[in-house]
Amino acid sequence: MSLAVVPEAAPHEAAQEPDYIRAKSGVLSWLLTVDHKRIALLYLGTVTITFFLGGLFALALRTELLVPDHGIMDAMTYNRMFTLHGVTMVFFFMIPAIPGVFGNFFLPIMIGAHDVAFPRLNLLSYYLYLAAVILGLWGMIHGGTDTGWTFYTPYSTTTTTAVLPILAAAFINGFSSILTGVNFIVTIHTLRADGLHWMRLPLFLWSIYGTAVIQVLATPVIGITLALAGVEHFLGTGIFDPAHGGDPILFQHLFWFYSHPAVYIMVLPAFGVASELVGAFTRKPLVGYKMIALSTFGIAFVGFLAWGHHLFTSGQSAVDAGVFGFVSMLIGIFTSIKIFNWVASMYKASIYMTSPFLYTLGFFFLTVFGGMSGVALATISLDVHWQDTYFVIAHFHFIMAGGVVLMFVGGLHYWFPKMFGKLYNEGWAMVAAVLVILGFIGTFTPQFLLGNEGMPRRYYSYPPHFQFLHVTSTIFAYILGMGLLLALINLIIGLINGPRAGNNPWGAPQYEWDTPSPPPEHNFSATPVINRDPYEYRGQEIIENAN
Amino acid sequence: MIFAAAFYNDWMRRILDLPDQASSIAPEVDQLHYFVIAVTMLGAIGLTIATIYFFAKYRYRGKQMIGQEYKPGPMFEVVAVSGPLAFFLLWFFIGFHQYVEISSVPDDAMEVYVMGKKWMWKFAYPDGPNAVGVLRVPVGRPVKLLMTSRDVIHSFFVPAFRLKKDVIPGRYSELWFTATKPGSYQVFCAEYCGTGHSMMRAEVVAMPQAEFDTWMAQQRNSPIPSQQDSYQSKNEPQRGQANMVVQGERLAGEKGCLKCHSVDGSAHIGPTWLGLYHRAERLSTGETQLVDEPYITDSMMNPTAKLVAGYGPVMPTYMGKLTAPESAAIVEYIKSLRDPQLQAQPSEGPAYEPGRRP
Numbered sequence: 001m002s003l004a005v006v007p008e009a010a011p012h013e014a015a016q017e018p019d020y021i022r023a024k025s026g027v028l029s030w031l032l033t034v035d036h037k038r039i040a041l042l043y044l045g046t047v048t049i050t051f052f053l054g055g056l057f058a059l060a061l062r063t064e065l066l067v068p069d070h071g072i073m074d075a076m077t078y079n080r081m082f083t084l085h086g087v088t089m090v091f092f093f094m095i096p097a098i099p100g101v102f103g104n105f106f107l108p109i110m111i112g113a114h115d116v117a118f119p120r121l122n123l124l125s126y127y128l129y130l131a132a133v134i135l136g137l138w139g140m141i142h143g144g145t146d147t148g149w150t151f152y153t154p155y156s157t158t159t160t161t162a163v164l165p166i167l168a169a170a171f172i173n174g175f176s177s178i179l180t181g182v183n184f185i186v187t188i189h190t191l192r193a194d195g196l197h198w199m200r201l202p203l204f205l206w207s208i209y210g211t212a213v214i215q216v217l218a219t220p221v222i223g224i225t226l227a228l229a230g231v232e233h234f235l236g237t238g239i240f241d242p243a244h245g246g247d248p249i250l251f252q253h254l255f256w257f258y259s260h261p262a263v264y265i266m267v268l269p270a271f272g273v274a275s276e277l278v279g280a281f282t283r284k285p286l287v288g289y290k291m292i293a294l295s296t297f298g299i300a301f302v303g304f305l306a307w308g309h310h311l312f313t314s315g316q317s318a319v320d321a322g323v324f325g326f327v328s329m330l331i332g333i334f335t336s337i338k339i340f341n342w343v344a345s346m347y348k349a350s351i352y353m354t355s356p357f358l359y360t361l362g363f364f365f366l367t368v369f370g371g372m373s374g375v376a377l378a379t380i381s382l383d384v385h386w387q388d389t390y391f392v393i394a395h396f397h398f399i400m401a402g403g404v405v406l407m408f409v410g411g412l413h414y415w416f417p418k419m420f421g422k423l424y425n426e427g428w429a430m431v432a433a434v435l436v437i438l439g440f441i442g443t444f445t446p447q448f449l450l451g452n453e454g455m456p457r458r459y460y461s462y463p464p465h466f467q468f469l470h471v472t473s474t475i476f477a478y479i480l481g482m483g484l485l486l487a488l489i490n491l492i493i494g495l496i497n498g499p500r501a502g503n504n505p506w507g508a509p510q511y512e513w514d515t516p517s518p519p520p521e522h523n524f525s526a527t528p529v530i531n532r533d534p535y536e537y538r539g540q541e542i543i544e545n546a547n
Numbered sequence: 548m549i550f551a552a553a554f555y556n557d558w559m560r561r562i563l564d565l566p567d568q569a570s571s572i573a574p575e576v577d578q579l580h581y582f583v584i585a586v587t588m589l590g591a592i593g594l595t596i597a598t599i600y601f602f603a604k605y606r607y608r609g610k611q612m613i614g615q616e617y618k619p620g621p622m623f624e625v626v627a628v629s630g631p632l633a634f635f636l637l638w639f640f641i642g643f644h645q646y647v648e649i650s651s652v653p654d655d656a657m658e659v660y661v662m663g664k665k666w667m668w669k670f671a672y673p674d675g676p677n678a679v680g681v682l683r684v685p686v687g688r689p690v691k692l693l694m695t696s697r698d699v700i701h702s703f704f705v706p707a708f709r710l711k712k713d714v715i716p717g718r719y720s721e722l723w724f725t726a727t728k729p730g731s732y733q734v735f736c737a738e739y740c741g742t743g744h745s746m747m748r749a750e751v752v753a754m755p756q757a758e759f760d761t762w763m764a765q766q767r768n769s770p771i772p773s774q775q776d777s778y779q780s781k782n783e784p785q786r787g788q789a790n791m792v793v794q795g796e797r798l799a800g801e802k803g804c805l806k807c808h809s810v811d812g813s814a815h816i817g818p819t820w821l822g823l824y825h826r827a828e829r830l831s832t833g834e835t836q837l838v839d840e841p842y843i844t845d846s847m848m849n850p851t852a853k854l855v856a857g858y859g860p861v862m863p864t865y866m867g868k869l870t871a872p873e874s875a876a877i878v879e880y881i882k883s884l885r886d887p888q889l890q891a892q893p894s895e896g897p898a899y900e901p902g903r904r905p
Binding site for chain 1: 563564565566576579580583584587588590591594595597598601602605606607612613614615616617618619623624627628631632635636638639641642643644645646647648649650698699700702704706707709710711712713715716717718720733735736737738739740741742743744745746814815816
């Protein structure tokens with residue numbers, strides 16, 4: 001199957017205005033741009049680099065774990081490596097990826113606006129993020145740190161490694177996150193086109209909106225917590241370190257007060273992308289639009305009250321544990337509402353099988369099994385055994401890492417024709433998708449079993465009877481890595497050599513496909529009026545030359 | 548019936564790769580584990596099959612083919628919410644009940660003090676000996692661990708008991724269990740604590756009450772310090788030395804020695820101190836050096852002069868950072884860490900090999 005070309009631009013799209021890529025030229029026109037689409041591409045370039053860096057760290061870890069003892073690195077290097085993997089993936093890839101790239105590019109187009117509400121603030125967000133990445137990378141080269149991305153005290157306040165640059169990078173990244181959140185909230189509230197009332201908002205925007213609310217409310221807490229940890233490291237102020245009269249558990253409460261909602265900062269946008277892909281490729285209106293939109297806010301709200309489930313073995317009271325365990329179960333309910341509606345959307349559909357939709361199916365699988373393992377972990381007495389084992393690692397890589405990666409890559413394949421006006425090779429994209437999905441499942445399924453057996457996380461060396469499952473996991477990690485590399489190469493070849501894409505190569509109903517590919521600098525020549533629901537097929541969305 | 552239950556238990560345990568059930572709580576927790584995993588896996592597989600079925604049945608079959616709008620009634624959402632909710636709540640209540648049980652220490656529990664530090668576990672019986680790396684407990688009697696850490700947060704984790712509790716500096720946390728089968732069970736540190744985190748292991752040895760009593764009596768009466776109580780002898784004539792050893796142990800922690808040197812034979816940045824005294828070490832120059840008091844003291848003050856083969860020149864000098872009594876106390880502490888098994892084979896591998904699961 002291949003997506004063929006529109007031979008020549010149809011007369012109505014022979015744009016009077018050049019597209020946003022060709023509108024201006026020169027390096028400065030990119031670095032100082034306030035165009036949301038160009039900023040999205042700046043994000044795309046940066047998150048692609050951080051993603052592959054984080055992936056390389058992961059493969060180094062998996063390679064070391066092929067043998068129970070010393071393999072390719074010593075214990076100190078290993079500890080730094082898993083810290084770098086976590087920090088890079090969480091703060092520099094998963095938090096900014098989908099809002100930074102797709103949020104920036106499509107939010108204004110989907111609501112019929114020319115740009116976000118504060119274009120210059122948007123650029124500042126990007127540069128704060130870039131500064132954080134550079135500071136983080138500098139800190140890594142400068143020696144790195146071995147605290148893990150959780151920075152638990154008093155380990156982090158007493159380590160001799162270079163923890164401060166990494167703390168500072170995460171701190172600065174928080175500002176970028178807050179500014180992006182404020183910008184998106186204001187944009188959705190004030191710049192919607194005529195006719196676009198709230199119940200016509202694409203589900204991707206509902207999830208971006210929910211994410212932005214969490215970003216604005218929760219991020220300040222991690223900022224102040226990391227700042228306090230840094231001050232403690234320098235001055236021994238005695239906030240978290242019991243050697244100076246502090247309380248190390250206080251740090252864990254503050255840390256997870258942000259970092260649990262942060263899971264939804266990462267995964268809600270992925271849920272939003274999934275809704276768009278289901279809407280586009282089932283070729284019928286989505287089932288349960290309102291329920292999916294509302295469940296986003298259920299997750300965002302309840303997610304604030306579940307942080308204590310990270311502390312079931314830290315020594316909180318049974319009452320605390322009970323409350324946090326109960327609230328955590330509700331997150332499972334809201335997530336299952338989404339999944340049921342997505343699967344129900346396939347009923348009586350006309351499913352158009354493409355590489356983005358294959359990623360979506362893989363995402364369903366990871367979310368269902370990862371989500372169910374989350375419910376198991378929320379069961380308090382079971383968590384006592386699983387806490388800090390590979391079961392937890394497997395759980396959050398299934399639902400959080402898997403969700404974000406599959407929907408980031410899947411979304412990129414879906415929107416690529418719109419963003420760049422080019423098509424990629426669909427056959428190779430399918431091969432890459434199969435490798436990525438198999439790689440993900442194969443890497444982390446053995447880790448569930450390792451966790452059952454009692455293999456703790458962050459272990460450099462392990463008893464030999466764990467080796468078989470570790471080797472299996474590593475083999476699939478390489479397959480996953482190859483799949484992602486193949487997807488990247490395929491997209492780059494498409495970008496350079498791909499045939500031109502029409503306005504709507506998928507025959508999708510959503511608003512953004514009404515613009516030319518790639519869109520002109522100001523998105524629309526006339527101010528659009530929206531007079532339909534986002535997933536409503538009107539009959540004219542014919543898949544262009546599909547066979 | 549009982550046979551069938553035992554068969555089911557064993558079968559599920561093997562499928563899920565769970566370790567032995569060696570504590571009173573383990574079979575109970577595992578029953579909930581099987582229940583939760585069975586239902587969630589069946590639910591997830593059911594949903595996967597539905598997805599595959601829809602996918603096969605409703606494939607796109609023509610250029611202008613558009614799916615039929617499907618609007619399920621409100622019952623769909625009601626079922627989608629209440630079905631999972633019923634199970635989730637049931638699991639929550641059972642899990643919470645078990646958690647309360649895990650948290651409620653029986654009054655008649657035998658107490659053992661546990662100290663975690665980088666990177667070893669030390670156990671102290673209120674009326675008996677101390678032990679490093681091996682916790683001996685009687686089978687069938689509740690044991691309450693009173694745990695604290697000397698440096699950073701550790702976590703005491705016994706997979707075969709399905710129990711885990713963080714060990715926190717500056718406070719005592721409690722963990723109780725009743726071992727149900729004699730045997731030796733792996734202890735892991737489950738909270739990341741630095742370079743030696745993955746080697747911070749120990750074992751719980753559960754022994755029949757009579758055997759345990761005999762062992763305890765032996766420990767109290769033994770004139771020669773055994774491996775377990777090697778550096779805190781209760782023996783009167785050695786009192787002075789023991790005090791220095793204790794002092795040295797404290798200093799080794801405070802001055803950072805233990806960040807690189809293990810005391811349990813495990814590999815680290817520096818050579819292990821276990822069995823170091825009177826060992827014949829090969830130096831990086833190829834020479835052989837007998838480890839005696841002068842060599843140990845020299846190595847503190849001028850660490851890179853005589854490096855043990857295979858270790859980097861990374862240790863800072865302690866010249867001016869240790870007073871003479873302090874370095875002497877540390878030397879005494881190192882001397883006390885004797886392990887007859889290791890004297891012949893310097894600096895090789897972990898002292899403790901975990902037992903294989905049956």
